[in-house]
Amino acid sequence: MSEGDILKREPIYQGAVIEVSVETVELPDGSQVDLEMVRHPGGAAAVALDEQERVCLLRQFRHAARGWIWELPAGRIDAGEAPGATARRELAEEAGLKADDWIDLGSMYSSPGIFDEVIHLWLGRGLSELPHEHEHGEVIEIHWMPLSQALDWCDDGTITDGKTLVGLYRTSAYLKSQAELLSEDPGC
Template sequence: MKKTTSHLSLNGHLAEQKKHSEKVFSGELLQVFKDEVILPNASIGRREWIQHPGACAVVPVFSNGDCVLIQQFRYPAQQLFWEVPAGKIDPDEDPLSTACRELEEETGYCAEEWFYIGHFYPAIGYADEIIHIYLAQGLIQGEQNMDQDEFLRMYRVPFDEAISMIHNGEINDAKTIASIIRAHDFLNRKKSNNELVILPYKAISETNCPNREQG
């Protein structure tokens, strides 16, 4: 790709530096800021952005290749969405613990094997939210323990069908698309090598949920 320099400083530095920050809203989940920043060409710009605690998404996969999807209503978009289990990271909670907790709360399942298959930023233009993606295998059925304000339906779906649902537009939630595609790639690499594959992004395997007592 040809690099142009019309909008770059002489050293090619693209970072913006914070000059002033004002919190304009503080909610239970989100904090909203209005900042003044120094742009690469030394002029002043303004950025409105949302601070988010981060989240985890889980792709639960059975031994036969089926995966677990949930369906729930999302108020801002005013419609039902197909999703993978997911949720925000609570204070003093590490991402793997969040993934285990959300999987068990939303589906009732716990998993014997956990693989970290990457992360992504869903809204880089206006939020700092990061979503960590986990693949969960060795699923063990338990009981759902949803939050009081959480209502959803759970479905067991063949993985190839989930991929088709992405391509035909049935699944249009960004985190679910990213998570299923990455899990699909990871599983294919793992299967072809018949062993855990260390991908360009970090891959880990954990046995059992760290926040679940062993029987």
Template sequence: MRSSPRSERDPLEEIQLDSAPVYDGVLLKVRRDRVTLPDGNESVREYICHPGAVVVLAVLPDGRLLFERQFRYPLRRAFLELPAGKIDAGEDLLACAQRELREETGYEAVEWQYLGVMHPCIGYSDERIEIFLARELTHVGDALDEGEFLEIVSFSVDEVMSAVHKGEITDAKTIVALFRGLPALGLSIKQSEEK
């Protein structure tokens, strides 16, 4: 007698019973799902659907890192962050990273390395951000989207790490990209702090 295959289901998994749209915006969509919990009870989950994004850790020829200073309306202030942007429907991840770097900063890169993915707000969104490292940059001129305003600045790794530790850089995708990218540059977080 053959035994039935063991379930691969995570014992913490919540099973969707039904799903309904709450809001359908230009960028974001909100859904409300009814789910069965691991103990068999039911609950409601509301979450934001996001198309995904890329973030680029771009290294200038002198070793400085390329940053943007951009006003972020929900928090009503400007932030220092790495170049990033939304993935268009059906767009290749690398093509998106290349497009965003060019549009926002005016730079193109010869060398690209994929560093991984992060999920910035797992409690209320399905957003994912794909992380890339770009080297051998050449300035070719920016091509900002209409209504997009930002300043391009550069910092040494030490200046960036100091700004993170002082709370001057608080953007999650930027901090994670630095954490993932510094080893690819031959640096560790500890080494950069010691300099």
């Protein structure tokens, strides 16, 4: 038996997006526990960064957050869709943008104590505008701000969305690593 084997699974709810169940699992120490689990197909988020190092952020109304929050363009992975394709689709749908260059920023778990959702993060550069229309039920404002200001908002608690925090911090780290590589290159 491998770590985290499901010994028993009791479905509780099957929705259009999530599945909820109680699973009896064996932990690495051999103990067994019942866990309430939410299964989700995963998602992808796009950090759209223009030539002036401004980032596209969405101010979006979220019922679960009880109001407006700042987020990256993001959404659920459709069946059979690759995470990069999801990031491209969501950037177009939510922000009306297309990126020519994409950099994989890795992935993250949104809340691994209860959800199996993995969010894949992408940096999009070489931006151009597209016509777009938000889906029914989406209340979104599109904003541009310097990446430095967005990072300040991460630090001071203005931005509270996990995928947005991780995406912006990883973008900053990526840009710093690229700048260091350029400064070390004797041909520069």
